[in-house]
Amino acid sequence: xxxxxxxxxxxxxIPRFEKPxxxxxxxxxxxxxxxxxxxxxxEIAPERVSRGFSRVLQxxxxxxxPRVDRIVPLIQQALVTLQIxxxxxxxxxxxxxxxxxxxxxxxxxxxxxxxxRSFVAIVRTVPELIWGLLFVACFGLGPFAGVLAVAADTxxxxxxxxxxxxxxxxxxxxxxxxxxxATPFGQFLALxxxxxIPNLVHTSLFALERSVRASIVLGLVGAGGxxxxxxxxxxxxxxxxASTVMLLILVLVLLIERISESVRRQIRPYSQAS
Amino acid sequence: xxxxxxxxxxLTMRYENQTNATLEDVSFRIEPGERVALLGANGVGKSxxxxxxxxxxxxxxxxxxRFGVETVGRGGGKVLRSFRCQxxxxxxxxxxxxxxxxxxxxxxxxxxxxxxxxxxxxSLASKEERDEAIQCIRQFGLESKALSRCGQLSGGExxxxxxxxxxxxxxKLFLADEPAASLDPSIAxxxxxxxxxxxxxxxATLLFATHNLEHAMKFSDRILAIGNRRIxxxxxxxxxxxxxxxTLYD
Numbered sequence: 001x002x003x004x005x006x007x008x009x010x011x012x013x014i015p016r017f018e019k020p021x022x023x024x025x026x027x028x029x030x031x032x033x034x035x036x037x038x039x040x041x042x043e044i045a046p047e048r049v050s051r052g053f054s055r056v057l058q059x060x061x062x063x064x065x066p067r068v069d070r071i072v073p074l075i076q077q078a079l080v081t082l083q084i085x086x087x088x089x090x091x092x093x094x095x096x097x098x099x100x101x102x103x104x105x106x107x108x109x110x111x112x113x114x115x116x117r118s119f120v121a122i123v124r125t126v127p128e129l130i131w132g133l134l135f136v137a138c139f140g141l142g143p144f145a146g147v148l149a150v151a152a153d154t155x156x157x158x159x160x161x162x163x164x165x166x167x168x169x170x171x172x173x174x175x176x177x178x179x180x181x182a183t184p185f186g187q188f189l190a191l192x193x194x195x196x197i198p199n200l201v202h203t204s205l206f207a208l209e210r211s212v213r214a215s216i217v218l219g220l221v222g223a224g225g226x227x228x229x230x231x232x233x234x235x236x237x238x239x240x241x242a243s244t245v246m247l248l249i250l251v252l253v254l255l256i257e258r259i260s261e262s263v264r265r266q267i268r269p270y271s272q273a274s
Numbered sequence: 275x276x277x278x279x280x281x282x283x284x285l286t287m288r289y290e291n292q293t294n295a296t297l298e299d300v301s302f303r304i305e306p307g308e309r310v311a312l313l314g315a316n317g318v319g320k321s322x323x324x325x326x327x328x329x330x331x332x333x334x335x336x337x338x339x340r341f342g343v344e345t346v347g348r349g350g351g352k353v354l355r356s357f358r359c360q361x362x363x364x365x366x367x368x369x370x371x372x373x374x375x376x377x378x379x380x381x382x383x384x385x386x387x388x389x390x391x392x393x394x395x396x397s398l399a400s401k402e403e404r405d406e407a408i409q410c411i412r413q414f415g416l417e418s419k420a421l422s423r424c425g426q427l428s429g430g431e432x433x434x435x436x437x438x439x440x441x442x443x444x445x446k447l448f449l450a451d452e453p454a455a456s457l458d459p460s461i462a463x464x465x466x467x468x469x470x471x472x473x474x475x476x477x478a479t480l481l482f483a484t485h486n487l488e489h490a491m492k493f494s495d496r497i498l499a500i501g502n503r504r505i506x507x508x509x510x511x512x513x514x515x516x517x518x519x520x521t522l523y524d
Contacts, residue, residue, distance in 0.1 A: 195373060
């Protein structure tokens with residue numbers, strides 16, 4: 001039987017609020033000071049907000065109706081963005097698969113595993129925009145720099161998740177193949193890779209969605225695609241053309257999301273089987 | 275004269291986190307063509323012994339000669355791998371690839387014997403090898419499901435695929451760790467008979483762990499039993515009584 005009186009007594013004995021120690025107060029003051037400082041740095045002022053809001057309305061009015069006289073070159077640039085994203089993602093996935101094999105703890109030497117994982121971690125810490133700037137500086141303006149930037153970004157992302165998926169395979173499961181004389185690569189190809197495929201497909205589709213968004217932004221730093229068109233339209237105050245570009249971007253992103261959702265549905269039975 | 279298949283001498287093995295040894299001063303020899311049953315209660319180290327014999331686990335002291343060649347501890351690289359290529363290993367947990375077909379999984383029986391790509395995926399294999407693999411699958415009545423994914427199979431069916439995979443490798447030695455554990459009595463009997471017959475027909479050696487004393491009596495020429503970390507019994511099956519075997523579990 002439950003002793004309710006005892007339950008009540010123990011509930012009341014829990015202190016409702018404990019006075020923080022001096023260090024806690026100091027930390028609170030530091031955080032508040034930082035926040036107040038941030039407000040002052042970004043210069044948030046009511047008159048700026050109201051002025052900006054009226055400008056938003058004005059730009060909004062200028063955006064409607066979207067200008068369609070350059071729709072064909074804009075669609076071509078949207079396709080270029082899609083090509084940058086797709087090619088960059090494929091290269092990134094390919095490199096991640098190779099790196100994942102060597103970074104897999106089941107079939108690789110611990111030193112090699114640690115080195116590759118560290119390299120992937122370093123690549124991952126660099127945002128795609130920085131990769132874009134770097135590759136534009138090295139290889140010049142245009143889609144090639146964009147493809148390399150997307151590939152580097154995808155490698156940082158997929159490299160980590162692929163390795164984790166490979167590591168999820170249990171060592172005991174591999175013993176059956178090891179006991180039959182399979183080489184490390186044979187074990188990878190026959191069991192680790194097939195068992196990880198549902199995970200790899202999910203990660204790759206997510207990477208593709210990220211890459212499409214990234215390749216749009218990369219256009220702003222001169223790495224080709226529809227981002228360049230958006231940058232030019234905004235700089236020349238051609239908001240009606242900018243709205244056309246934005247609509248195309250919306251269609252592109254939604255299209256990729258739909259395709260990836262449909263592929264995910266197709267591989268769901270495989271995920272359940274594994 | 276054929277070399278001794280396994281020559282284990284004064285083998286001692288202790289897991290890192292344990293104070294007592296799992297196996298201590300274990301010695302035995304297995305000659306070509308012998309069918310040996312390995313008995314012992316749960317946790318006495320039967321699976322550990324299998325893993326040591328395959329070079330999947332290191333051991334602390336003693337020697338193991340596999341087909342007359344000694345490799346110490348884990349590793350041994352090519353020598354150990356070439357030994358494993360001659361083994362039809364049937365592990366307790368099947369170790370099948372759930373997203374691949376039965377046929378591909380059976381092809382993995384020769385994964386260590388040449389072109390990796392051709393042995394990984396049935397669609398890349400040669401016609402002869404595919405036919406041979408299908409023949410092995412047919413032996414276990416699974417040919418209608420040859421292209422089904424292993425993840426969809428029952429425990430018993432998975433065990434049959436593991437046996438078919440071992441047969442496909444044309445091994446000189448079958449190492450079967452409780453091959454009939456997940457099967458119902460009649461199918462278990464059938465599987466053990468298949469394994470034993472295959473060993474006899476191909477003149478292969480068979481070492482199988484089991485808790486089923488009837489299987490041990492029926493399908494072996496010799497019985498090895500582990501108890502209290504050591505070999506407790508090493509005797510020819512002929513002449514042994516069931517009661518004597520039952521004392522191993524008391």
